[in-house]
Amino acid sequence: GDLGPFNPGLPVEVPVWLAINLKQRQKCRLIPPEWMDVEKLEEIRDQERKEDTFTPMPSPYYMELTKLLLNYASDNIPKADEIRTLVKDTWDTRLAKLRLSADSFVRQQEAHAKLDNLTLMEINTTGTFLTQALDHMYKLRTNLQPGESAHSQDF
């Protein structure tokens, strides 16, 4: 892609991988995104705890960005520790909801679910487990009825 221009003292937008790399080489200072602010994150955490549904997050990569920025550039983030705790609390609440949803999905043998406000990180944290569990359930169920499309060699 196209990057730059890089002028000293002037902020420039770059992909995260480059930002982290430059920061590690002590060539720059990182500027946190607008939503990475204690008040905003408190609002989000509270809303997440209040509602049964998933709150839309300010960034589809909120977890990844928080982890990366707090690991490599915490000196550029005001109130870094509070932010870390707030994001973790929100994440924990969301994952708990996700686990409940997944449980009910499997129990009620649903065929479809809409997951608009989930971020990729959340989906991939539980996703493999959930899809494999669903596969096992499917195999157990179809093998109950011999003579259907069940293939005994499908393991």
Place this chain on the structure above:
Amino acid sequence: GPDSDGGSEELVLTPAQLIRSLEQAWLNEKFAPELLESKPEIIECVVEQLDHMEANLKRAKREDLKVSVHRMEIERIRYVLSSYLRCRLVKIEKFFPHVLEKEKSRTEGEPSILSPEEFAFAKEYMANTETYLKNVALKHMPPNLQKVSLLKSVPKPNLDSFVFLRVLERQENILVEPETDEQREYTIDLEEGSQHLIRYKTIAPLVASGAVQLI
């Protein structure tokens, strides 16, 4: 932008679009239970692009920052490309008799799921497996048990697996089949930008057409 040669379609994409296509193909391949169509145009163009970038780097002055940034970019793209090709090879090895059968029974206009190199690899893999099985086990069996149909014994990809997807192009009236006898089938609309969990079989054609992206 890079043009594809040898294909029936002219593919003119900006480098950014090309990499985006590669990433989409990579993710789809990663999360799909079966081997997807091969994408020779994308691979060819990406390799060309990488060669181009390498050549530029060789010619560039020893400007530490610029050179290292471009080098990182090349490594990142190369990683995605390797991961994509490796993912395909894993599936080819896992489902080899079915992959070959599908390719052999393909009709004229249908797109290929194997590149010529992958096809050669699959055939060799099958031949080697058959020979190995015969020499290690089958020839020591009683005569009436010496034949094994790999097509019947090697498990097929499970197209009923659930997958996660994001909708790129709005789709209407997708039929959702019931899981149990008590449930009824129903249809759903897939809004652009929405995310879903659903059986692969239902949406397989949408993956092939690029209307949805597996995540």
